[in-house]
Amino acid sequence: MSLRLLLLCCLISIQGYAQISTDSAAFFIKDIYRQTLSEEKAYTWLTTLTKDIGNRLSGSENSLKAIEWAKATMDTLGFDSVWLQPVMVPHWERGVNEQVVMVSKQIGAHQLKALALGQSPGTGPKGIRAEVVEVKSLDELRGLPDIAVDGKIVFFNRPMDLGLTSTFSAYGGAADQRTSGPMLAAEKGAIGCVIRSLSTRQDDYPHTGMTELSKNIDNIPSLALSTNDATFLSETLKKGPVELVIYTHSKMYEEYVLSYNVIAEIKGSTRPEEIILVGGHFDSWDVGEGAHDDGSGCMHSMEVLYRLKKMGYKPNRTLRCVFFMNEENGLRGGRAYADSSFAKNEYHLAAIESDAGGFTPQSFGISAGANTSLDTAMSHMSGFMELLEPYDIELKAGGGGADIGPLKPNAGVLMGLRPDSSRYFDFHHSALDVLENVHPRELAAGAAALTSLVFLLDQYGIGK
Amino acid sequence: MSLRLLLLCCLISIQGYAQISTDSAAFFIKDIYRQTLSEEKAYTWLTTLTKDIGNRLSGSENSLKAIEWAKATMDTLGFDSVWLQPVMVPHWERGVNEQVVMVSKQIGAHQLKALALGQSPGTGPKGIRAEVVEVKSLDELRGLPDIAVDGKIVFFNRPMDLGLTSTFSAYGGAADQRTSGPMLAAEKGAIGCVIRSLSTRQDDYPHTGMTELSKNIDNIPSLALSTNDATFLSETLKKGPVELVIYTHSKMYEEYVLSYNVIAEIKGSTRPEEIILVGGHFDSWDVGEGAHDDGSGCMHSMEVLYRLKKMGYKPNRTLRCVFFMNEENGLRGGRAYADSSFAKNEYHLAAIESDAGGFTPQSFGISAGANTSLDTAMSHMSGFMELLEPYDIELKAGGGGADIGPLKPNAGVLMGLRPDSSRYFDFHHSALDVLENVHPRELAAGAAALTSLVFLLDQYGIGK
Numbered sequence: 050m051s052l053r054l055l056l057l058c059c060l061i062s063i064q065g066y067a068q069i070s071t072d073s074a075a076f077f078i079k080d081i082y083r084q085t086l087s088e089e090k091a092y093t094w095l096t097t098l099t100k101d102i103g104n105r106l107s108g109s110e111n112s113l114k115a116i117e118w119a120k121a122t123m124d125t126l127g128f129d130s131v132w133l134q135p136v137m138v139p140h141w142e143r144g145v146n147e148q149v150v151m152v153s154k155q156i157g158a159h160q161l162k163a164l165a166l167g168q169s170p171g172t173g174p175k176g177i178r179a180e181v182v183e184v185k186s187l188d189e190l191r192g193l194p195d196i197a198v199d200g201k202i203v204f205f206n207r208p209m210d211l212g213l214t215s216t217f218s219a220y221g222g223a224a225d226q227r228t229s230g231p232m233l234a235a236e237k238g239a240i241g242c243v244i245r246s247l248s249t250r251q252d253d254y255p256h257t258g259m260t261e262l263s264k265n266i267d268n269i270p271s272l273a274l275s276t277n278d279a280t281f282l283s284e285t286l287k288k289g290p291v292e293l294v295i296y297t298h299s300k301m302y303e304e305y306v307l308s309y310n311v312i313a314e315i316k317g318s319t320r321p322e323e324i325i326l327v328g329g330h331f332d333s334w335d336v337g338e339g340a341h342d343d344g345s346g347c348m349h350s351m352e353v354l355y356r357l358k359k360m361g362y363k364p365n366r367t368l369r370c371v372f373f374m375n376e377e378n379g380l381r382g383g384r385a386y387a388d389s390s391f392a393k394n395e396y397h398l399a400a401i402e403s404d405a406g407g408f409t410p411q412s413f414g415i416s417a418g419a420n421t422s423l424d425t426a427m428s429h430m431s432g433f434m435e436l437l438e439p440y441d442i443e444l445k446a447g448g449g450g451a452d453i454g455p456l457k458p459n460a461g462v463l464m465g466l467r468p469d470s471s472r473y474f475d476f477h478h479s480a481l482d483v484l485e486n487v488h489p490r491e492l493a494a495g496a497a498a499l500t501s502l503v504f505l506l507d508q509y510g511i512g513k
Numbered sequence: 514m515s516l517r518l519l520l521l522c523c524l525i526s527i528q529g530y531a532q533i534s535t536d537s538a539a540f541f542i543k544d545i546y547r548q549t550l551s552e553e554k555a556y557t558w559l560t561t562l563t564k565d566i567g568n569r570l571s572g573s574e575n576s577l578k579a580i581e582w583a584k585a586t587m588d589t590l591g592f593d594s595v596w597l598q599p600v601m602v603p604h605w606e607r608g609v610n611e612q613v614v615m616v617s618k619q620i621g622a623h624q625l626k627a628l629a630l631g632q633s634p635g636t637g638p639k640g641i642r643a644e645v646v647e648v649k650s651l652d653e654l655r656g657l658p659d660i661a662v663d664g665k666i667v668f669f670n671r672p673m674d675l676g677l678t679s680t681f682s683a684y685g686g687a688a689d690q691r692t693s694g695p696m697l698a699a700e701k702g703a704i705g706c707v708i709r710s711l712s713t714r715q716d717d718y719p720h721t722g723m724t725e726l727s728k729n730i731d732n733i734p735s736l737a738l739s740t741n742d743a744t745f746l747s748e749t750l751k752k753g754p755v756e757l758v759i760y761t762h763s764k765m766y767e768e769y770v771l772s773y774n775v776i777a778e779i780k781g782s783t784r785p786e787e788i789i790l791v792g793g794h795f796d797s798w799d800v801g802e803g804a805h806d807d808g809s810g811c812m813h814s815m816e817v818l819y820r821l822k823k824m825g826y827k828p829n830r831t832l833r834c835v836f837f838m839n840e841e842n843g844l845r846g847g848r849a850y851a852d853s854s855f856a857k858n859e860y861h862l863a864a865i866e867s868d869a870g871g872f873t874p875q876s877f878g879i880s881a882g883a884n885t886s887l888d889t890a891m892s893h894m895s896g897f898m899e900l901l902e903p904y905d906i907e908l909k910a911g912g913g914g915a916d917i918g919p920l921k922p923n924a925g926v927l928m929g930l931r932p933d934s935s936r937y938f939d940f941h942h943s944a945l946d947v948l949e950n951v952h953p954r955e956l957a958a959g960a961a962a963l964t965s966l967v968f969l970l971d972q973y974g975i976g977k
């Protein structure tokens with residue numbers, strides 16, 4: 050134990066719950082950064098997760114392997130307790146040999162790079178074949194007479210708006226094509242749907258993701274095309290009618306299957322009833338390795354508890370790391386965690402999610418729980434957040450995370466790590482979301498920022 | 514021209530020099546970002562520079578090709594004037610077939626990956642062969658008796674300290690080994706010198722860079738080893754004596770050669786005598802493509818004038834884009850520019866350099882010119898810099914750039930763009946500094962930040 054840390058611990062022990070000075074806090078944060086950046090621990094874990102296990106769609110065998118590995122790893126880290134929380138999750142499988150072939154008189158037949166969207170039904174062994182109708186938006190499709198869509202394959206082709214500063218805003222502005230487009234196309238009588246991948250690059254990699262299912266109508270096979278092939282299809286359509294031949298053997302099972310959230314905890318010494326949660330989601334799509342989405346967020350979260358424990362820090366509040374299951378296609382993990390927490394009447398002083406990739410952190414977004422004033426919390430926290438200014442980390446209104454959202458009725462604040470978003474949607478939900486696209490130092494900077502925030506919240510609370 | 518821009522121009526024209534409202538400025542900056550992120554113009558230029566021309570050490574034929582291309586490109590952009598400013602630059606050449614072979618009884622002979630340092634003399638065709646003495650610092654070498662160094666090859670092996678938040682600080686803490694190590698080794702009687710590459714990664718790529726030459730003693734051949742091979746050499750030394758056999762055919766020419774700074778200008782309408790300069794250095798090391806260092810900074814700078822011109826903006830002050838020659842091994846371009854500027858009694862209200870890579874911008878560093886109060890300038894500027902908060906850009910005390918440094922006696926403020934430094938020293942001065950390691954969107958974000966800053970400085974000045 051360093052002399053500095055010893056002094057700091059004495060301070061804590063002398064003062065009981067009392068807060069340490071901001072000078073001591075600044076020193077402690079410097080140590081957090083120094084150790085986190087030097088050791089690159091999150092990256093070491095992420096290497097094992099991505100290379101020894103790989104992607105882990107909820108309900109898959111691989112997701113259970115990953116859960117087993119996470120529990121076993123946490124068990125070695127000296128936390129007070131580690132447990133699995135059962136969650137029933139939906140079960141969808143892609144199947145093999147997906148194919149989309151574009152056929153036109155002008156240029157013949159071309160295979161397009163495509164991935165079925167999550168929850169999409171299959172085409173059956175005979176596939177489907179129909180003419181393509183291109184639209185740029187749901188409204189444009191709504192405006193078409195049903196006859197123009199009936200029996201066709203609808204092609205949504207609105208690109209993400211790269212002129213927006215945040216790629217998350219660009220994603221938000223285009224994602225309805227994927228989430229609601231296929232259902233609307235089905236309602237209009239289409240027999241299939243393809244969308245331009247939600248990607249920030251023009252390349253050959255299709256990006257999958259969840260599409261919504263209707264309970265009223267038969268859902269239709271739906272797939273994402275690579276941005277290059279979406280452009281190719283659109284250009285070809287300008288020359289004359291185009292048909293697509295689609296085979297996809299994906300399947301949505303009726304039965305939910307058993308899975309788990311993985312949870313680790315360090316009990317608080319003076320305010321154990323106040324929980325500070327840091328987490329990410331452990332499931333990923335079934336292509337790539339789920340490295341940024343959201344292996345990074347989970348490894349971040351595990352490092353927070355690991356780092357504070359390793360530095361000999363004894364928290365006032367209870368610190369909890371949660372790997373949520375099934376964020377991508379159901380959010381069952383987040384809901385199960387909240388249900389269980391409400392049943393135990395737990396109070397989360399802060400719930401923090403990291404689910405925006407392992408890139409250089411820029412800020413924390415913050416929203417208020419049901420009984421908290423955002424202004425009060427931000428005003429109180431902006432005092433101690435100044436300690437993160439040397440690390441270029443700011444506090445910004447708005448934000449949280451999908452998995453922690455259900456905690457809102459009984460949480461102080463909900464927060465989300467906001468890293469640089471420039472590259473996130475180059476990789477998101479595609480075969481490119483692999484370890485090689487995560488930079489160890491950027492990942493470490495995120496872990497250091499989260500660890501520092503958890504330390505500060507544990508010391509100074511949220512001002513009520 | 515958009516209605517918004519038209520209104521803004523009317524405002525400017527009605528008010529003469531008067532400043533536009535911050536609301537209008539916020540809109541204009543939003544447009545700057547939108548256009549810059551959408552068009553990715555800097556990346557298009559950088560693609561040509563790196564792939565059609567490549568690296569461009571000052572004094573090389575390639576550097577002259579690059580200058581010709583830059584001038585021709587600027588000539589097409591509709592600026593008020595474009596010119597070449599003659600600069601005499603040193604002339605050093607690497608030669609071919611550099612080799613470093615490690616020989617030890619325990620493990621035989623192994624070729625190590627190495628690059629001669631800039632200005633290093635060659636070994637002659639017979640090469641040199643001597644035992645290796647490893648040290649971690651200049652002080653450690655100073656402490657050794659001359660007899661322990663005489664006739665040997667000194668090996669500096671202190672890694673960059675990755676625990677520091679800024680990799681530039683880590684670089685600063687290790688760079689003396691490269692800049693001054695070989696000269697000190699020569700003074701102590703060594704016949705050669707190798708250093709551990711100044712790199713943030715453990716890999717197989719040596720990183721070159723400038724080493725200082727003594728005028729009093731014979732300089733000795735000096736090279737950088739890849740970090741992997743530096744580790745390998747150090748491990749081997751633990752097992753027993755090691756010799757290195759070194760061949761390098763690099764040559765420092767006595768005669769300086771003619772080169773040029775490339776300059777473009779848009780004349781100010783109401784305060785033409787106040788210059789706002791934005792620039793980078795156009796020379797690079799002779800490996801890789803000088804993509805981040807500093808092709809990015811030059812393309813950034815050219816885009817500032819291009820973008821404002823394209824948006825129909827008529828500046829109050831004179832805007833100047835400067836590609837400086839010879840930053841890497843002499844700084845002759847920066848000095849020649851300042852000499853010429855002083856001779857014409859020019860005043861630079863602000864000189865801004867981008868020479869820290871084409872990564873996501875985080876802040877601008879600022880230093881005061883000789884007759885400016887930094888406090889006054891920062892206090893004035895912090896008002897309008899709030900307009901860059903939505904883009905996660907801050908103003909921070911300290912900074913500028915090597916090429917603009919000589920302007921200090923007659924400048925208002927000197928500023929430097931500070932991008933995320935996580936990856937910069939993975940690539941710096943090595944074969945990895947290529948276009949593929951520049952992300953178009955990150956490069957564009959830097960150009961947008963610089964354009965916005967120049968616009969704000971043109972509108973609101975520096976407060977005196």
